[in-house]
Amino acid sequence: MAKRPYDLPPLSALASFEAAARHVSFKEASRELNVTPAAVSHQVKALEAELGQLLFHRKQRGVVLTEAGALLFVSLQRGFEEMADGVQRLKRAAHDAPVVIQATSAVSSLWLTSRLARFWKDHPDIQVTQHVMDKVEASDGVDLLINYGEMPANSQNCFPLFGDRIIALASPAVAEKYSVRNLEDFENVPLIHLNDNLLNWTSWQEWAERLGYQGSYRRGTFVDNYIVALHAAQDDIGFILGWEKLTRQLRKTGALVQVLEVSIEAPHIYYIETRNSSSEKVSKLRDWLLAEAKASPDFN
Amino acid sequence: MAKRPYDLPPLSALASFEAAARHVSFKEASRELNVTPAAVSHQVKALEAELGQLLFHRKQRGVVLTEAGALLFVSLQRGFEEMADGVQRLKRAAHDAPVVIQATSAVSSLWLTSRLARFWKDHPDIQVTQHVMDKVEASDGVDLLINYGEMPANSQNCFPLFGDRIIALASPAVAEKYSVRNLEDFENVPLIHLNDNLLNWTSWQEWAERLGYQGSYRRGTFVDNYIVALHAAQDDIGFILGWEKLTRQLRKTGALVQVLEVSIEAPHIYYIETRNSSSEKVSKLRDWLLAEAKASPDFN
């Protein structure tokens, strides 16, 4: 097969030489490289040995480049410059690029959006883009991902955000009109069902079973999106299941009220996942959100 | 003071990444770099961590460059190419450049030249230039230097070549005409004296003193150059001092004959000194000459 396309001496030696040549001083070079002059001396000596020619004339006081050294120096400078340019561009691009966080429309509107607004006040330099998508898979270019489901074990990219309880809700008008007293009553009232194609939503059926009731809840309307379902509930369409914490604000404002004093622990938890990038900014946002979830467990 | 002008990640990581990107394969890269795939994996991972962004998409089978990776790759390639160019030029220049060996005209004509001709037969790829100069100081650009004098102690650039004895010589005609029987006889015959401005030549006076004779040798002619002196001797101008070994050939052909069966050990030795370059070619010639001096101590 092809031999090494660049038959270069050790790069560390080249870097030491370049610095020494630029400063015309081993001492200065060593300061720049955060090493002792001895280290630079070693590297340059090794390079000279490898190339089989002197790169510096050792003068009484300091060093002077030989002709060969000068020749090498300009090439190295150009080379390093080129590389540094590329790295610089990369860093700048990373700096300018926003952090992309993906969440379902429900999480986004009920929890994430208001917090991102606050995050931006703390970190005006970090641009954040929300990617609202009611699917489990992450699209390309997503840095963070808030999932509801079973958190993969021993993945250091996933961190639990919060768990929740599931309760029954309705608009005050609906609640008053049907006055549900027990689980059986739900069989004869309009329920809002979610078509759970991809997410792990808990259905009315599952919810009741968890609470020990075996009846069948068939009445009501089906919608595809939890936010739509919430709006439907507020429009007096019927009863809806909801997360206790996530709907706290809606209950506080009286838009919805809890029906029956029963609840189940949500079968899954919300967790945050790091994807693609391990950049500073991403970690910052992730840690901020984790702290946020921890700091206000009751969503005050 | 100024920060590092090139704020580059570890160069070894860049080199590993470049190879991996070029092959689009950690495995191939590892073969090129003579390391295991694990090593490449480590380096790339470290680089990604440092830059805070993924450089490869890890696919089910192998890897693919990310956009960022591709961007970095072209810069690195250009950079390495630039550097390799410089190194290449340097090596080529060193390869093409002849080895320069400096010697006095005497050593050159009596010992070195014929040997260099033989060296060239053994090593036709190594070009050798003679720099004949009857001074002690080496001029710039000289790689090897044959000196006569006191060899500096503990210098690993100097190697003893040979010592010699000093005898009195003359052309057969002169020898017969004056028939010198003892040291005193030299006082009344034409002597050839060397103006020793710089070299450590032994004068007739010193020679005789070493042999225990206190007379004064004033008669004769003065010349500046030993080769001229030798020619003068062959032209029957007078008696001359010479090295036993170096003049062997002249005596063999009958051009000169030894006068009086006395001789002194030369006060100094011939030694060879390495200057400037420590290139392969220089070492080769030096070692060859040392072996030559050792192999034929009698100058057969």
Add this chain to the structure above:
DNA sequence: CACCATTGTTTAGTTTTTCTAATCTGATAT
């Protein structure tokens, strides 16, 4: 003129980096 401050070198030993061996993972091809 002695003496100190500079700059680079050298040696030997330590620290850091880099690499390997072995084991895993996850997915494709047979």
Add this chain to the structure above:
DNA sequence: ATATCAGATTAGAAAAACTAAACAATGGTG
């Protein structure tokens, strides 16, 4: 299904790089 392939991961080994200290050579200073 099973083998295979490319890469990841881990802990520990090997190699490279570095440092400390003593040295050498020189130039400036009191």
